[in-house]
Amino acid sequence: MAEQEFVESGKKDGGGGFKTITRQESLELQGYKHACHVLLHAPDPDSKLFGRIPLRHAVLMMMRFDGRLGFPGGFVDPEDVTLEDGLTRELSEEVGWSEDLSPITEEDHLSCQVRDHPQRMVTHFYAKQLTLKELTGIEVAATHAKEHGLEVMGMVRVPLFTMRDGAGGLPAFLGNRFIGNSRSQLLYGLRVLKLVREDKLWEAARASQEVR
Template sequence: MAQAGLSNLPPLEERPRPRNVSREEALQLEGHRHACHVMLYAPTTAKLFERVPIRYIVLMMMRFDGRLGFPGGFVDTRDSSLEEGLNRELQEELGSSFDTLAVTEKDYRSSQAREFPQKGVTHFFTKELTLEEIETIEKEAVFAKDHGLEVMGLVRVPLFTLRDGIGGLPAFLSNNFIGNSKSQLLYGMRTLRLLREDQIQDAMWASQNIQF
C-alpha cells in the first residue's frame, strides 16, 4: 500500500538532482530558502585504547528528529549575511562560545541548490579550532537555548576503523543523516584531508554492507 502523501511524487530517476553552485549564484536565486551549516574540527594526539590514533575531532549533533546533522540552520539573506545568520544559529544551538568563535567568510566551502521537493540552498562551512575550544563548546552546549529541544546533544565522528572493519567510521556512516549532511561530512574529510581517500572508500563500502 502506498504511503499517504507519496503517491503523487515523481519516480526517483525523474526528480531533479541538487546541483553545486557558487556562493554568488546561490544568493541570486529567487524563491529559495537558505540554510547554513558548519563542520567544527580540531587536531588531537589522543588514541583509542592507547593504540588507535584519533587524529581529528569532528563535531556533529543528534537532532530532535533522531537524525545526525551539522550545527546551523535556516538564515534570512534579506537582512543578514550567511555568516551572521549562521552565527546566530550557533549561539542558540551551541551556546555562548560563539560570542567569540564566530564563523567568517574564510570558513565558507560550498553551496548546493535543489528544486525538489522545495526550493532551497545549503551552504557548507568548515572551521578549525583548538582542542581546548572544542572541549569548551562541548561543555557549554548543554546550557544552550536549544539543548534538549532542537538539539539532543553533540557527538564526535569516529575518524578511524577498528580491526573488525565495521566499528568506528563504517558504523557511524550507517546512521540516519538529515539532508545532505552525510555528503558534507565526506566532502569535509576529503577536502581537509582528515583521512586518506582509500580509508574513506573502505569505510563507505563497509557501511553499505553492515548487516544488523
C-alpha cells in the first residue's frame, strides 16, 4: 500500500524487507554487503513548465540497465576506505563525478537500512545539494561516464509536481518500476528535505497506485 510505504519509509521498515538501523550499527555488522546511493538535488526557483507550473527543485535519478529506476551509487568494495569513498568511486564511474564538486561526507548520510534476504545487505542513502549549474553539469558529464550505456542508460529528473488530472507528474513517476528500496528512499528524501509538501507527497503516493 502506498500509505504504508509513505509512512514507513525511513522508519522501522522501508519496504522490501528492509529495516532501518543507525549508521554506527551498520558498521558493526559482520558478513553484510554495503551499498551507497545518493539523491542529488538543486534549487530551481525560476523554472516553470509551460510557463505556469513551478518546478522549484531538480532531483536526479537514473534509468538502470535492467529497466528499473534507481539512484546513482553502488556496492562498496573492500579496498574503499570509507562508505563515502565507495560512493564517490561509483559516482565517478556512473555519472562522471568531478573532484571540483564538494565531496560527499558523513553529514550527507540520510538513512541506513538492512535486510537478510535474499542477501545480507545494508543500503546507505545520502542526499547532496548542488547548484543548478553543477547538477546540469553532472547530467552532461554522465553521457561520457564509464558506465553510460552499460549499467546506466541515462539520467532523469523527477517531476515534483502533480498535473491537473491528478495522475501526471509525480504520481505517474512513482508508478514506474524501482530497484530495491529506492522508491521508499525517494519518498523519504523528498519528505525530510522538504522538496515536496507532505500533503502533496501523500496524495501523489496514493494516486500512483492507480496509474501503475
